[in-house]
Amino acid sequence: xxxxxxxxxxxxxxxxxxxxxxxxxxxxxxxxxxxxxxxxxxxxxxxxxxxxxxxxxxxxxxxx
Amino acid sequence: xxxxxxxxxxxxxxxxxxxxxxxxxxxxxxxxxxxxxxxxxxxxxxxxxxxxxxxxxxxxxxxxxxxxxxxxxxxxxxxxxxxxxxxxxxxxxxxxxxxxxxxxxxxxxxxxxxxxxxxxxxxxxxxxxxxxxxxxxxxxxxxxxxxxxxxxxxxxxxxxxxxxxxxxxxxxxxxxxxxxxxxxxxxxxxxxxxxxxxxxxxxxxxxxxxxxxxxxxxxxxxxxxxxxxxxxxxx
Numbered sequence: 001x002x003x004x005x006x007x008x009x010x011x012x013x014x015x016x017x018x019x020x021x022x023x024x025x026x027x028x029x030x031x032x033x034x035x036x037x038x039x040x041x042x043x044x045x046x047x048x049x050x051x052x053x054x055x056x057x058x059x060x061x062x063x064x
Numbered sequence: 065x066x067x068x069x070x071x072x073x074x075x076x077x078x079x080x081x082x083x084x085x086x087x088x089x090x091x092x093x094x095x096x097x098x099x100x101x102x103x104x105x106x107x108x109x110x111x112x113x114x115x116x117x118x119x120x121x122x123x124x125x126x127x128x129x130x131x132x133x134x135x136x137x138x139x140x141x142x143x144x145x146x147x148x149x150x151x152x153x154x155x156x157x158x159x160x161x162x163x164x165x166x167x168x169x170x171x172x173x174x175x176x177x178x179x180x181x182x183x184x185x186x187x188x189x190x191x192x193x194x195x196x197x198x199x200x201x202x203x204x205x206x207x208x209x210x211x212x213x214x215x216x217x218x219x220x221x222x223x224x225x226x227x228x229x230x231x232x233x234x235x236x237x238x239x240x241x242x243x244x245x246x247x248x249x250x251x252x253x254x255x256x257x258x259x260x261x262x263x264x265x266x267x268x269x270x271x272x273x274x275x276x277x278x279x280x281x282x283x284x285x286x287x288x289x290x291x292x293x294x295x296x297x298x299x
Contacts, residue, residue: 005176008129008152012186044186050161052179053186058094 001030001051011037011044012055018044091205091262093181097156100136102259103251104159108137108167115140117288118196121228121295122147127193131227133182133217134200138164138175145173148194154178154185182213187220190298195220195227199291202231202263205246207274210264214278221298226283229275229294234267236290244270266292 006020016039023046024031035044035051045052052059100107118140127148132141135153137160144151153175155161161177168175180186182200197217204210217227234241244267250258266274268285271292275282280296287293 001178002176005152005178008188008191009178009186010188012180012184015188050158050165050177050179051186054093054097054156054179054181055184058092058181 001046001049002028003030005051009035009051009053011040011042012053013037013042014039016040091203091209091264093156093183096203096262097158097179099259099261100155100157101159103253104157104163106253107251108160108163111137111139113139114143115198115230115289117230117291117293118143118198118228121196121226122194125194125226127222127225129192130194131187131192131196131220132175133185133195133197133213134203135164135175135177136160136199138167140196140198141175142167142171142173144194144196145175150174150176152176152178152187152192154180154182156181183209183216184212185216185220189219190222190225191220193222193225195225197227198230199232201229202266203261205262205264207264211274211278214275214280217296218279218281218299221296223298225298227280227296229280229296230291231266231271232263233271233287233290233292234265235287235292236265238290239265241265241267243267268292 016037018035019038022030022033029049030046031049033046125147130144130148130151132153135141135155138153141151141153153164201210246264248260249263250260252258268287272285275294279299282294282296284295
């Protein structure tokens with residue numbers, strides 16, 4: 001994902017801002033990393049360049 | 065198959081079993097995502113063209129940011145890219161997001177892809193000027209989640225933003241009932257394996273009622289190619 005996407009993505013649960021931690025980057029694409037809600041602390045993985053922002057009770061429990 | 069077949073771009077679809085007890089899924093994002101993950105590659109190949117109703121909606125409209133909600137293989141994101149500076153595509157199926165990414169790379173359009181749930185959107189209020197929410201609402205259950213997804217669309221639309229919403233309708237000639245109902249529509253993979261997909265088939269009055277129950281402002285509704293459509297604005 002592009003870092004500029006941070007302007008519009010929020011926590012799907014409480015709609016608060018997310019904080020980005022990048023693990024791997026290629027050119028201007030974030031390949032893997034973690035998004036953390038600044039309010040509730042829930043974390044959302046960025047896997048294979050796509051952020052998984054499914055609400056926690058709906059996403060696969062398999063950790064990347 | 066033609067581009068105007070609506071949600072029966074029929075290839076792969078087998079006739080609907082209208083039995084209400086044939087649900088393969090509960091219609092939550094997880095199961096809809098899993099279902100489409102299983103058929104993503106084949107499904108994407110049969111979804112080549114943008115719907116003419118979507119083309120008509122987009123005609124003359126422009127925006128800074130556009131959302132393709134339930135983007136599938138990205139065929140409408142591709143069109144949105146001609147009408148907005150930035151396009152975001154959201155889908156519950158990881159497999160379909162991979163198809164959308166491949167399509168964007170092949171055809172040279174830009175789309176930011178997000179894995180998410182239509183009933184709990186991970187986007188800021190007023191983020192989008194344009195949105196397309198077609199052939200996705202009918203995969204959500206129960207009704208509360210469908211209305212919640214319409215509320216979410218209203219929330220993320222800018223005050224002057226507009227969206228087109230569609231769902232499969234009882235008006236389609238493959239259905240005999242006149243009232244909305246839940247069903248399972250099989251997808252047949254090339255090897256003959258079938259995968260059931262949950263659908264709520266809307267009758268037009270019920271479609272309008274769900275829109276009215278949501279925070280969306282309804283500008284226009286119509287039935288076309290067996291689908292219910294609405295052009296809507298934010299709250």
